[in-house]
Amino acid sequence: MQRKRRLKEKRPGGNSGRHTPAALVGPLLAWFAANARDLPWRRTRDPYAIWISEIMLQQTQVKTVIPYWERWMRELPTAQSLARARPGKVLKLWEGLGYYTRARNLQTAAQLIMDKHDGCFPEKFDAVLALPGIGRYTAGAICSIAFNQPTPILDGNVIRVLTRLFGIGENPRETKTNARLWSLAASLVQSAARVKRRGQNCSHLNQALMELGATVCTPRQPKCHLCPVRKSCAAFREDRTGQLPNLGRRAIATERRFAAFVVERSGRFLVQQRPAGVVNAHLWEFPNLETNTRPTAGPQLAKTLFNERPEAVKPLRQIRHTITRYRITMDVFRVEFANGAPDAIPNARWCSPAQLHKLAFPSAHRNILGMLARQ
Numbered sequence: 001m002q003r004k005r006r007l008k009e010k011r012p013g014g015n016s017g018r019h020t021p022a023a024l025v026g027p028l029l030a031w032f033a034a035n036a037r038d039l040p041w042r043r044t045r046d047p048y049a050i051w052i053s054e055i056m057l058q059q060t061q062v063k064t065v066i067p068y069w070e071r072w073m074r075e076l077p078t079a080q081s082l083a084r085a086r087p088g089k090v091l092k093l094w095e096g097l098g099y100y101t102r103a104r105n106l107q108t109a110a111q112l113i114m115d116k117h118d119g120c121f122p123e124k125f126d127a128v129l130a131l132p133g134i135g136r137y138t139a140g141a142i143c144s145i146a147f148n149q150p151t152p153i154l155d156g157n158v159i160r161v162l163t164r165l166f167g168i169g170e171n172p173r174e175t176k177t178n179a180r181l182w183s184l185a186a187s188l189v190q191s192a193a194r195v196k197r198r199g200q201n202c203s204h205l206n207q208a209l210m211e212l213g214a215t216v217c218t219p220r221q222p223k224c225h226l227c228p229v230r231k232s233c234a235a236f237r238e239d240r241t242g243q244l245p246n247l248g249r250r251a252i253a254t255e256r257r258f259a260a261f262v263v264e265r266s267g268r269f270l271v272q273q274r275p276a277g278v279v280n281a282h283l284w285e286f287p288n289l290e291t292n293t294r295p296t297a298g299p300q301l302a303k304t305l306f307n308e309r310p311e312a313v314k315p316l317r318q319i320r321h322t323i324t325r326y327r328i329t330m331d332v333f334r335v336e337f338a339n340g341a342p343d344a345i346p347n348a349r350w351c352s353p354a355q356l357h358k359l360a361f362p363s364a365h366r367n368i369l370g371m372l373a374r375q
């Protein structure tokens with residue numbers, strides 16, 4: 001009797017035998033068929049198009065991604081066109097999405113597809129996983145959505161759904177718990193593959209998990225009354241939706257301060273390109289430096305950066321933004337020099353406003369550009 005009770009407690013979903021992964025598949029597929037949002041990348045099974053959408057959707061909301069994806073697919077509709085594109089064009093198409101390494105990896109991967117796979121997107125999971133910038137989640141998403149393979153996916157949305165459904169209180173970042181979640185995700189998609197029904201069951205099951213996490217099983221105030229699997233949900237039953245997933249304590253944000261300078265000479269502005277191997281590599285920006293001093297130190301900072309005493313320094317505005325765990329404040333100044341302007345800035349170029357608009361800038365510096373256009 002005691003042994004029987006122990007076994008029962010170990011079942012996913014806690015105290016009910018109904019809550020096996022297989023039992024969830026039918027309701028999830030039916031719900032997805034009736035409720036899936038009409039997203040542009042869901043109208044195709046082209047692995048290239050799905051790959052681009054998956055990379056863009058990392059850390060970025062659907063509504064932000066849609067215009068980027070549509071523009072990208074117009075400009076670079078195939079792996080071949082991406083492989084051959086100018087790197088500056090690729091960065092420009094990505095401008096504003098952040099995490100620019102993703103754009104560079106896309107192009108490197110497209111070149112590998114041309115060289116190693118005769119221009120055809122590979123279908124085997126291991127070959128997809130071997131492409132630069134593609135991890136286990138993205139390879140699983142591409143193989144399941146484009147090729148209907150039973151490859152699991154586990155991202156933030158799916159982690160939230162699974163920890164709540166199965167009442168998993170341990171931190172999903174811990175190795176053992178993470179492995180358990182991958183195993184549950186695999187059981188679900190493999191059960192979907194066994195459903196005797198024509199269609200894209202593996203694709204739809206994985207997309208149902210993503211969609212449920214994005215639209216119903218949201219981080220705060222999940223809409224459990226709309227959820228197709230609430231009867232099987234441990235968190236709903238035990239009133240623990242606010243406690244799951246247990247992500248531990250958030251890393252404390254680090255404050256960083258920068259000063260950026262707008263220098264103009266005969267209607268052209270001084271900008272510089274970031275070198276390879278650093279954050280935002282190859283993007284353009286207004287000359288700037290990191291500082292711990294107050295905005296009033298603008299003249300001194302300009303002298304340090306340009307190695308020349310400025311004639312006038314005028315504060316323009318302050319830009320605040322957050323990147324990963326950094327809270328960044330950037331004080332922007334317009335600076336003038338008696339001899340026109342300094343030339344001793346590495347990787348620098350003088351550009352007209354029209355030329356500036358063709359270059360790719362990180363968001364904060366694009367903000368400065370917008371501000372100059374309005375002046």
Ligand code: SF4
Nearest residue numbers: 217224227230233236
């Ligand atoms: Fe999430 Fe609520 Fe559905 Fe459980 S019942 S999976 S908490 S939306």
